[in-house]
Amino acid sequence: MSANVYGQIVNVLVQLLTIPLLISAWGIGKYGEWVILSAIPAYLIMSDFGIGQIACNKMIEKETVGDGKGSIKIYQSLLLFNLLGSLSISIVFIGIVHLFEIYKSLGVESIDSSVVTLIVFLQIIQVVLSLQSNAFLSAYKCLKRHAEGAFLFHSIKLFEWGLGISSVLIGQGVLGFILFMIVGRLIGTFFMYFKLLSHNNDYRINLANSSVGIIKKLIVPGVTFMSFPLGISIMLQGMTLIIGAVVGSAGAGVFNALRTLVRVVIQGVTIINQSFWPELTRAYSKGDYGFLTKLYNRSIVLAIVMAAFGGLGLALFGELFVMWWIDDDFLFDFEVFIYLLFGAVVSVLAQPAWVLLVALSKHFSLGLFYLFLSVLSLIIAKYLVGLYGVVGAAYSIIAFEVGILIISYIMAKNLMSSLK
Template structure:
C-alpha cells in the first residue's frame, strides 16, 4: 500500500503541476491539440489484447506454487507475444494515419503536420515500451516484491515528467517532449530487465526457445476480457476527449480534462487500496481461502467508499478555490458539471473495488462486457445530450452507466465469494470498524515484548 500510495501521489503531483505549466507555456489551444494527439497512440495500450494482466496473474499463481518451469514459459511467451502484437498494431496504426487527414479531423492547426508525425511516432514507441515494462513488473509481484516493481514505474514517470517540464521551460514543442518520453521509458525498461536478472535466477533463463503458444492460447479468454476492459477505459478516457473535440472545441477539451484530473485524484486515492489487495485476492481465491477473500472484499469496499465520500465532500466544498489557484483562473468548477462528475466517481469507486475479486483470478469476462456496454452507452447518451446541455450531458451519461454497473458487479462478486450476502456486506461496510482496533493491537507490543525491547 505504501508503494501504491507513493505512485498515486506522484501521479497526482504530476497532473497538478503539468496542467498549469502547459497552460502557461503552451496556451489552452496548443495544449488541447497535444491532448488530442496523445489520445491517438494511447489506443495502442489495447494492442496486448489483455495479455499483460492475464500473464501477470498466472505468474503470481505459478511462483506461489514454486512452479518455476511454468513461470519461465509464461514470461518468455508473454514477452514475445506482446512484442509481436505491438509491432502489428503499431504498423497498422501508422499506415492508417498516413492515409487519412487526421489533423483536419481533430482540428489541429497550431502543431504542424511534420511535428504531428514525429509526435505520433514517438508516442507509439512510448506506449509499446510501457506495455513491456508493465509485463516485466509482474516478475516482482510474483516474487513477493510487488512494491519494488511499482516503485520502478513510479520513478520512471517522475523522470519523464521532470524532463518534460525542463523541455517546456526551454521552449520545447510537442514532438520533442514525445521523443523524450520514449527515450526515458526505453532506458528504464533496460534497467528493470537487468535488475530482474540480478535478483531472480529463473529470469536469467528467459529465452525465445521457451515460448509455448499453447500457454498463450489458454489465456485467450481472460486476455480478451482484459482487452474489453481496456476498450471500455479507452472509451471513457480517450473516447470522451475525442467526442468533445468533435462536438465542441479544444477549449472544452481542456475544461473537461482539468476537471477530470481533479476527479481522478479520488480514483487514484482509492486505487492505492484496490491495487494493493489484487495480489492478495489472487492467492486467497486460487488457494480456496474463501473467508479471507470475503474479509478482504469487505474491508476494501469499506475503505474505498469512505475515502471517496470524504474526498468528494472536500472537493465539493473546496473545488472552486482549488481550481482557481491551480489554473490561475483559467478553468472554473462549473456547476452542475463538477457535481455530476464527482457522483460518477463515487459510483465508479464502488463497482471497481468489488470487481477486483474477479479480475484477480481471471474470472472477469461478464463484468468486462458490461463495462464496455455501459461505457459506449454513456458516450452515446452524452452525444445526444451534449448539443443541449454541453459537458453536463456527457457527465450525466457516465452517472447512469456507473449506477447500473454497481448492481451488476456486486452480484457477480458475491457469486464468486460463496457464503457472502449483500445485506451482510452492506452492514459490514457501514457499521463494522472493529478491525481497526484489532490491527492496532497487532502492532502494539505486549508487556513482555516491551520489556525485552528495553536496553
C-alpha cells in the same frame, strides 16, 4: 501499500502539475490539441488484448503452487506477444493516422500534418515500452517483490515526466515534450529490467521458452479483461475526442482539467486495489476463502471511507483549488465539475467488486457488460454533448458508472456465495 501510495502521489503530482505548466507554456488551445493527440494512441495500450494482466494472475498462481518453470514460460510468452502484437498493430495504426488525417476532424489545426504523424509514432514507442515494463512488474510480483517493482515502475513515470517538463521549460513544443519523455521511459525501463535480473536471472528476455500454446490459452480471458481498459479509454479519451469534435479543443482542455482533478478520488482507492489484487489471487489459489472474504470486505469499507472523504473534500474546495492550481482566468464550470465528481465517487464504490472478479479470473460476463455500457455511453454522449455542451458528457459518465456499480456487486455476491 506504501509503494502504491508513492505511485499514486507520482500520478497525482504528474497530473496536477502538468496541466497548469502546459497551459501556461502553450495556451489552452494547443494544450487541448495535445490532449486530443495523446488520446489517439492511448488505445494502443490495449494492444496486448488484456493478456498482460491475466498472464500476471497465472504467473502468481504457478509460483504459489511451486511451479516456477511454468511461471517463467508464461512470462516469456507475454514478452513475445507484447513485442510482435504491439508493433504490428502500431504499424497499421500510424498508417491510418497518416493517410486519413483523422486528427483534423477532431480539432487539431495548428500542428503540421508531418509533425502530427511523428508525434503519434513517438507515442506508440512509449506505449510499447510501457507494455514491457508492465511485464517486468508481473515478474516482481511473482518474486514477492511487489513493493520494489511498484516503486521502480512509478519512478519511471516520474523520471520521464521530469524530462518532458524540462523540455517545456526550455521552450520546446509538443514534439520536444514527447521526445524527452521517451528518453526517460527508455532509461527507466532498462534500469527496472537489470534490477529484476539481479534478483532472478531466469526472468531475462529469452524467447526460447515462449509458447504459442500458452498465448492461445490466455487470449479468451485476456480479451474479456481488455474490456476494462478499453472501456475506460472509451469513457476518458473517447469523451475527449467527442468534445473536441463538437465543442472544440478549448472545451476538451477544460473537460480534461476538471476530469483529472476528480479522478484523484479514484486513484486513492486504486492504492488499496493494487495492494490487495495479488493477495486475492494467492488466497484463491490456496483455497483460503476465509482470508479472501476478509480482504474483500475490508476493501469495501476502505472504498466507502475514501469515497466519502474524498468526494466531500473536493466538493467543498474543488473550485478554490482549481483557481490556485491553474489560474484565475480558467473557466471553471461548477455543473460539469460536480457531475464528474459524482461519477468518480460511484466508480470508487464499484472498484472492490470488479477487482475481486478480475483477480479470481471470473470476469468474463462483467467484461462484456463493461464494454457494452462504455460504448453505449459514448454514443449517448455524442448526442448529449450536441444538446448540452460539455456537461452532456458528464451525464453519460454518471449513467455508465451507476450501471457498473450495480452489475459488479451482483456478480461479486454470486461468486462469494459459490465459494462458501
